[in-house]
Amino acid sequence: MVLHIAEAFATKYFPTKYAVHIAVSILTILVLRAFSQGRKTNRERDLHARVILLTGGFTPLGLTLLQSLAQRGAHVIALSPEPIESPGVAVLVDLIRTTTSNEEIYAEECDLTSPSSIRAFCTKFLTGKDQRLDAIVFAHEHKHIGVPKLFSKRDSSQDQKERDANSLATFLITTLLLPALLVAPAERDIRIINVVNPFYAAAAGLPFSTSFATTKGEEDDKPVLPQSKSIFFQEGKRSLRTIIFTRHLQRVLDALPHGAQAPKAEEGVSAIPVVSSKLQKSNIVAISASPGIDRADTVSSIFNADFMSPTGSYLGLFLYLVLQPLLRIFTKSPVSAIQTILHVLFLPTPFKILANTTSATQKDPKDKATQQGPLDASVLEMPEEVLLPGALYSNCAAIKLGVKIPEELRDKDRQMRAENAKAKEKSKAKGKGKEDLKEEVLDIEDDGQYGGELAGRLVWEEYEVALKIWEKENPGPVEEDKAKAGAAQATSSDSQNPSSEKESVY
The missing domain is CATH 3.40.50.720 (NAD(P)-binding Rossmann-like Domain)
Incomplete structure (x- = not known):
């Protein structure tokens, strides 16, 4: 009985003359879906x-x-x-x-x-x-x-x-x-x-x-x-x-x-x-x-x-x-x-x-x-x-991904490097014959990938600046308590010493 119902349904809504079209459509959908899902990893690891x-x-x-x-x-x-x-x-x-x-x-x-x-x-x-x-x-x-x-x-x-x-x-x-x-x-x-x-x-x-x-x-x-x-x-x-x-x-x-x-x-x-x-x-x-x-x-x-x-x-x-x-x-x-x-x-x-x-x-x-x-x-x-x-x-x-660095930033970086090189030469000339302690600086290679060392350094520096601002704008409970205590202490000090504003603070 079920097979007869299925046959009647298929005959009515899926005519035999369209069987090839239906099969091609289903195959196309499956291929598109497989392509959209992307590759699967062929690796495994314990x-x-x-x-x-x-x-x-x-x-x-x-x-x-x-x-x-x-x-x-x-x-x-x-x-x-x-x-x-x-x-x-x-x-x-x-x-x-x-x-x-x-x-x-x-x-x-x-x-x-x-x-x-x-x-x-x-x-x-x-x-x-x-x-x-x-x-x-x-x-x-x-x-x-x-x-x-x-x-x-x-x-x-x-x-x-x-x-x-x-x-x-x-x-x-x-x-x-x-x-x-x-x-x-x-x-x-x-x-x-x-x-x-x-x-x-x-x-x-x-x-x-x-x-x-x-x-x-x-x-x-x-x-x-x-x-x-x-x-x-x-x-x-x-x-x-x-x-x-x-x-x-x-x-x-x-x-x-x-x-x-x-x-x-x-x-x-x-x-x-x-x-x-x-x-x-x-x-x-x-x-x-x-x-x-x-x-x-x-x-x-x-x-x-x-x-x-x-x-x-x-x-x-x-x-x-x-x-x-x-x-x-x-x-x-x-x-x-x-x-x-x-x-x-x-x-x-x-x-x-x-x-x-x-x-x-x-x-x-x-x-x-x-x-x-x-x-x-x-x-x-x-x-x-x-x-x-x-x-x-x-x-x-x-x-691979190409990153466009504006010429303004590149020019500014070249100028900064030239100034640093001149300052380094002057310091060497002044300290010639002396055993001064030198600050260790990492020699980072410029591989040119994803904007090169310049883009990476600029992004890193921007992270550091933004992190300081972010932490200042979002203080934790401890920082908030310290700020309140400091403000209360300053208010108390001002009330006890009215002339404190005239004093010099070093």
């Missing part, structure tokens, strides 16, 4: 005993990534702006522990919009018993910020402040935890992964500006560049800034005195692992990863289709639901979006390959003659793909 710090772990992308890491046995510390005792956090952590049979999943309270909360967490971590970190994944910057006026009446300046806060949170956590990473054993493979939104190309085509919203007007000598008010450009600017910062962070790591450290050769092996400077210099690798345009964190945020939020848009939610068939085809699911992040976590580094090669030479005692001297990675047969330090990965592949 993450047992690996400690991973994850920000944005309770967003759709973050939860999917958290579950994937837990399934591979990783020890994950997910940061949450809400207290860990809150039902939304505690239930999700227990659920992931149960479904993945991994008890090493933890949540820590850390509000990334508060610099004092970030400092409190980092201080707690650095003063704890176990300071091991194998990877830091900054997934909180992937979520799209900014809604068209059609779906929200929110002031765009608030969106810009939120973008800056997310970027500064990444910078602050990186700089605070970097000392713990630098003292880690040289054979430990450490990765810092910045997950960026997919709109970096919107800003790459225009002259790049390093300024944050909070630093505008701080320096009058900066050239004013034409900027677009488009939310896609603003998001692309944030993404591009993070990419440039990540590349420059790798330059700094490579330039450190202990940067060129390789895994130690095992006992009894005379081959010394040596890595070519073109491949890898530091055991800490900084990477940018773009998951692409996904439904949950990108499209729904653009439509403001959050029915749980009091500021959500009913129109945006309606359009988001109506467009689901197209969104399912042309946008990524969270499972597909995390593939690039997993790829940069799983890819081997030249250091790791050397360590495995050194261990392999130990197993063959007949080749002792070939074990003498250095084992150079540049002459070894590398696998089809190794992780490129400081690179940007999208769709499980490293991509």
